[in-house]
Amino acid sequence: MSKPKIIGLTGGIGSGKSTVASFFKAVDIPVYIADDEAKALMNRSKIIKRKLISFLGHSAYKDGVIDRAYIAKRVFADKALLEKINAIVHPKVASHFKRWVSKQDSPYIIKEAAIIFENNLEAQYDKIITVVSPMEKRIKRVMKRDGTKREKVLSIINNQLSDDEKIDRSDFVIYNNDLKSLEAQVKEIHKQLLTKP
Structure with a gap:
């Protein structure tokens, strides 16, 4: 293949x-929708969750699910914060994507x-x-x-x-x-x- x-x-x-x-x-x-996968990983990955809570606080999650509105509000006012989040999430999405591609025929x-x-x-x-x-x-x-x-x-x-x-x-x-x-x-x-x- x-x-x-x-x-x-x-x-x-x-x-x-x-x-x-x-x-x-x-x-x-x-079709791989990167944004959907990023959202799914933010909810699924314990490592991502722990890291995000460490600098966004517990309000980053509501009932165990990422609170996108809260995060959007925080990063809109703080570009450096967005870069920190991307540095955590993007490498995980990249490796997930690599695995996904390897399974496609x-x-x-x-x-x-x-x-x-x-x-x-x-x-x-x-x-x-x-x-x-x-x-x-x-x-x-x-x-x-x-x-x-x-x-x-x-x-x-x-x-x-x-x-x-x-x-x-x-x-x-x-x-x-x-x-x-x-x-x-x-x-x-x-x-x-x-x-x-």
């Missing part, structure tokens, strides 16, 4: 990465990760797909999905690289304007990934 190509799937908040990921799943491509896999470029992680991928969507649609999508205020969504968007910068550094770009064209774009990229070395 040869090692599958690792394809990064990225895009700003609310761009529609999860929808794109579901279209790749529909054509039988394994597919010509390529998709790893969905929001901040590939922000963290300069391009070298970890064979190709990178960026999803872009009109700003207003993104804001509305996130407000509806997370129940957050417009200002909060804008501040997150402003903390991420612009779409133009991401497009410049990507191998493929998916324009998320409507579901039909979204699915067609995924199928076209799928075809190219299967045929090109």
Whole structure:
């Protein structure tokens, strides 16, 4: 069994990465959602739990489950704290991902990760797909999905690289304007990934 190509799937908040990921799943491509795995590990790993509580306090967990709202509030005001959390969680996610890839029997896999470029992680991928969507649609999508205020969504968007910068550094770009064209774009990229070395 040869090692599958690792394809990064990225895009700003609310761009529609999860929808794109579901279209790749529909054509039988394994998908790894890094953010979901990070959440699961924060709840499952005793080591991560112990470390997070040591510098965030017991409020970091509510009934044994990570309190993401509390952590988001803390890291928003303190970038160094975010770096500390990432230093604990990211290596664990990376080793979990490595094990997961070794079990996949597919010509390529998709790893969905929001901040590939922000963290300069391009070298970890064979190709990178960026999803872009009109700003207003993104804001509305996130407000509806997370129940957050417009200002909060804008501040997150402003903390991420612009779409133009991401497009410049990507191998493929998916324009998320409507579901039909979204699915067609995924199928076209799928075809190219299967045929090109």
